[in-house]
Amino acid sequence: xxxxxxxxxxxxxxxxxxxxxxxxxxxxxxxxxxxxxxxxxxxxxxxxxxxxxxxxxxxxxxxxxxxxxxxxxxxxxxxxxxxxxxxxxxxxxxxxxxxxxxxxxxxxxxxxxxxxxxxxxxxxxxxxxxxxxxxxxxxxxxxxxxxxxxxxxxxxxxxxxxxxxxxxxxxxxxxxxxxxxxxxxxxxxxxxxxxxxxxxxxxxxxxxxxxxxxxxxxxxxxxxxxxxxxxxxxxxxxxxxxxxxxxxxxxxxxxxxx
Amino acid sequence: xxxxxxxxxxxxxxxxxxxxxxxxxxxxxxxxxxxxxxxxxxxxxxxxxxxxxxxxxxxxxxxxxxxxxxxxxxxxxxxxxxxxxxxxxxxxxxxxxxxxxxxxxxxxxxxxxxxxxxxxxxxxxxxxxxxxxxxxxxxxxxxxxxxxxxxxxxxxxxxxxxxxxxxxxxxxxxxxxxxxxxxxxxxxxxxxxxxxxxxxxxxxxxxxxxxxxxxxxxxxxxxxxxxxxxxxxxxxxxxxxxxxxxxxxxxxxxxxxxxxxxxxxxxxxxxxxxxxxxxxxxxxxxxxxxxxxxxxxxxxxxxxxxxxxxxxxxxxxxxxxxxxxxxxxxxxxxxxxxxxxxxxxxxxxxxxxxxxxxxxxxxxxxxxxxxxxxxxxxxxxxxxxxxxxxxxxxxxxxxxxxxxxxxxxxxx
Ligand SMILES: Nc1ncnc2c1ncn2[C@@H]1O[C@H](COP(=O)(O)OP(=O)(O)OP(=O)(O)O)[C@@H](O)[C@H]1O
Ligand SMILES: [Mg+2]
Numbered sequence: 001x002x003x004x005x006x007x008x009x010x011x012x013x014x015x016x017x018x019x020x021x022x023x024x025x026x027x028x029x030x031x032x033x034x035x036x037x038x039x040x041x042x043x044x045x046x047x048x049x050x051x052x053x054x055x056x057x058x059x060x061x062x063x064x065x066x067x068x069x070x071x072x073x074x075x076x077x078x079x080x081x082x083x084x085x086x087x088x089x090x091x092x093x094x095x096x097x098x099x100x101x102x103x104x105x106x107x108x109x110x111x112x113x114x115x116x117x118x119x120x121x122x123x124x125x126x127x128x129x130x131x132x133x134x135x136x137x138x139x140x141x142x143x144x145x146x147x148x149x150x151x152x153x154x155x156x157x158x159x160x161x162x163x164x165x166x167x168x169x170x171x172x173x174x175x176x177x178x179x180x181x182x183x184x185x186x187x188x189x190x191x192x193x194x195x196x197x198x199x200x201x202x203x204x205x206x207x208x209x210x211x212x213x214x215x216x217x218x219x220x221x222x223x224x225x226x227x228x229x230x231x232x233x234x235x236x237x238x239x240x241x242x243x244x245x246x247x248x249x250x251x252x253x254x255x256x257x258x
Numbered sequence: 259x260x261x262x263x264x265x266x267x268x269x270x271x272x273x274x275x276x277x278x279x280x281x282x283x284x285x286x287x288x289x290x291x292x293x294x295x296x297x298x299x300x301x302x303x304x305x306x307x308x309x310x311x312x313x314x315x316x317x318x319x320x321x322x323x324x325x326x327x328x329x330x331x332x333x334x335x336x337x338x339x340x341x342x343x344x345x346x347x348x349x350x351x352x353x354x355x356x357x358x359x360x361x362x363x364x365x366x367x368x369x370x371x372x373x374x375x376x377x378x379x380x381x382x383x384x385x386x387x388x389x390x391x392x393x394x395x396x397x398x399x400x401x402x403x404x405x406x407x408x409x410x411x412x413x414x415x416x417x418x419x420x421x422x423x424x425x426x427x428x429x430x431x432x433x434x435x436x437x438x439x440x441x442x443x444x445x446x447x448x449x450x451x452x453x454x455x456x457x458x459x460x461x462x463x464x465x466x467x468x469x470x471x472x473x474x475x476x477x478x479x480x481x482x483x484x485x486x487x488x489x490x491x492x493x494x495x496x497x498x499x500x501x502x503x504x505x506x507x508x509x510x511x512x513x514x515x516x517x518x519x520x521x522x523x524x525x526x527x528x529x530x531x532x533x534x535x536x537x538x539x540x541x542x543x544x545x546x547x548x549x550x551x552x553x554x555x556x557x558x559x560x561x562x563x564x565x566x567x568x569x570x571x572x573x574x575x576x577x578x579x580x581x582x583x584x585x586x587x588x589x590x591x592x593x594x595x596x597x598x599x600x601x602x603x604x605x606x607x608x609x610x611x612x613x614x615x616x617x618x619x620x621x622x623x624x625x626x627x628x629x630x631x632x633x634x635x636x637x638x639x640x641x642x643x644x645x646x647x648x649x650x651x652x653x654x655x656x657x658x659x660x661x662x663x664x665x666x667x668x669x670x
Contacts, residue, residue, distance in 0.1 A: 011670055012665075059668070062490060063490070064486065064489060064490065064664065064667075064668060065664050065668065065670055066664060084492050084493075084494065085492075087490055087491060087492040088492040090490075091490075092490045096483050096486065097483055097484075097486045097487050097490065098482060098483040098484050098487065099484065099487060100268075100272065100479075100482075100484045100487075101482065101484075102272055102275065102276055103268075103271075103272070107271075111264065111268050112487075112491065114260070114264045115261055115264055115265075115488070115491040115492075115493055116491065116492060117260075117492075
């Protein structure tokens with residue numbers, strides 16, 4: 001269970017960043033008063049254009065960033081006050097967090113298993129299961145730096161799941177994967193959902209969100225402009241599919257902002 | 259605690275399974291140090307040999323009668339050109355300046371006559387004037403040899419002629435046998451030069467070992483995005499910091515040991531150039547003998563210094579955004595460390611007030627020095643260890659704070 005309550009995240013910009021973003025303001029409001037609830041046995045999808053604030057929101061949920069305002073509860077634990085307990089419950093996948101390139105997927109899996117306090121036997125069982133599922137067996141002993149982007153992504157996913165977390169936070173999980181592997185990953189997310197886990201993902205891919213997510217939240221410029229089931233969104237925007245709905249909302253809200 | 263162990267093991271594995279890293283961290287600097295010292299040794303001996311072999315060009319103006327014979331009988335080897343009194347010596351001076359001629363010796367007009375005519379106080383005393391170039395090693399050597407071998411003897415000879423009995427001049431002797439005059443604790447005496455050098459060497463070795471490693475293990479990991487993978491694990495930030503510091507401490511101690519061994523081999527080569535001295539240099543090392551308590555003191559001192567350096571470097575490394583930035587920030591630190599230990603080289607020997615042992619970095623160098631001289635008191639030792647540990651602990655807290663800061667970790 002994830003409860004985000006009125007989350008605002010403001011980045012302070014350095015002079016250099018201000019120049020790069022061509023702004024005179026020295027702060028960037030990346031997420032603005034965002035509230036959402038993701039329940040166990042449900043996949044929540046965050047949708048939004050580049051720079052909307054998806055990664056920022058997910059990082060806050062994963063305890064890596066502290067909310068500027070508002071608060072977040074994961075499995076009843078506050079992400080600031082009880083961050084260590086939250087980290088026990090979650091796994092977080094995002095493309096800025098990488099596995100050590102000098103080690104093999106197997107070594108990394110064992111290492112993080114131990115960091116999560118698991119015994120060798122459990123680690124081995126989990127490894128067999130996940131490596132088989134994601135087809136990592138063939139390259140489990142190769143150094144990560146020698147793997148392709150997709151292989152790395154698969155290894156990262158498997159390693160992040162080592163401790164069988166209750167809450168799964170995936171930032172663009174199918175990024176860089178071929179269709180077969182991408183399907184592999186989304187199927188696994190469905191499996192996790194069936195097991196009663198709470199899953200929250202971010203994505204740009206409309207078809208993925210349509211097929212996979214029980215609940216979709218669309219963020220534009222840090223603001224959540226709508227959330228609900230696919231049907232809810234389609235009916236309230238009077239559109240046929242998610243892509244049309246997205247464009248409708250984008251036109252409406254991006255104009256407002258400007 | 260087991261998290262600390264896991265991280266420690268991983269860090270060590272990371273370094274030791276990377277052949278390139280092992281080579282660039284341990285082998286190459288060691289070899290470089292050794293080669294450098296050997297080269298220095300070779301150059302120094304070459305230079306000495308060269309000067310000895312060189313046959314200087316010497317001009318002697320207005321040489322008195324019989325001087326030529328004296329020069330050759332003393333075995334002074336030189337290409338000697340005699341000059342008459344009327345010769346203009348300016349061109350020879352110019353040659354000395356340009357290094358083409360080593361020495362010009364000018365005897366005053368009527369040299370022997372004036373000596374012969376000397377009777378009473380106030381009578382004229384003639385002069386022998388030498389011209390040479392202090393910027394030219396050959397010239398300096400040629401003059402020195404000329405003074406010692408030729409002129410001194412000549413003076414003695416003339417004195418003997420004047421006085422008949424030259425012993426009249428000798429009121430008493432000082433130390434006819436200088437060797438038997440020296441009463442010294444061999445151990446301390448031979449430890450002295452080494453006690454000057456070793457703290458500096460140890461400090462520099464420890465620091466430079468920790469420098470490369472620390473920047474890679476912290477800033478490098480931050481840059482590569484591998485540090486954050488640990489930050490989302492359910493372990494305390496302080497455990498990550500401890501794991502990192504411990505592994506860095508172990509690795510830099512190891513590299514310091516390796517560097518020191520190579521340095522010793524290099525120094526041996528260096529002294530090896532000056533035949534026979536090699537044994538003295540190594541003998542000096544053997545002569546530094548420690549009591550068990552001193553051994554423990556040495557170990558504690560080294561460990562605490564490693565802890566301080568590793569934490570200092572880590573603090574810089576954690577705040578730096580890129581490895582390049584980190585290296586730039588570490589340089590001033592390195593200079594401070596070097597200054598701290600170089601200062602001990604020049605102030606060596608003088609008794610230092612207890613307050614000096616409360617200055618971090620400097621105190622560890624002084625303590626090491628005193629330890630090698632067998633003069634470290636328990637108070638000095640305690641104060642050094644105490645202040646160093648205190649400072650390192652504060653820095654560790656700061657590092658942990660930085661690990662908790664999203665600004666530092668995620669640039670947010
Ligand atoms: N460390 C940072 N410092 C300053 N501003 C930042 C930082 N990280 C992100 N931002 C800004 O915050 C906003 C939201 O970024 P975020 O990464 O959350 O977007 P996103 O929705 O994940 O985009 P994408 O789809 O491209 O991944 C952007 O405008 C970005 O420039
Ligand atoms: Mg993103």
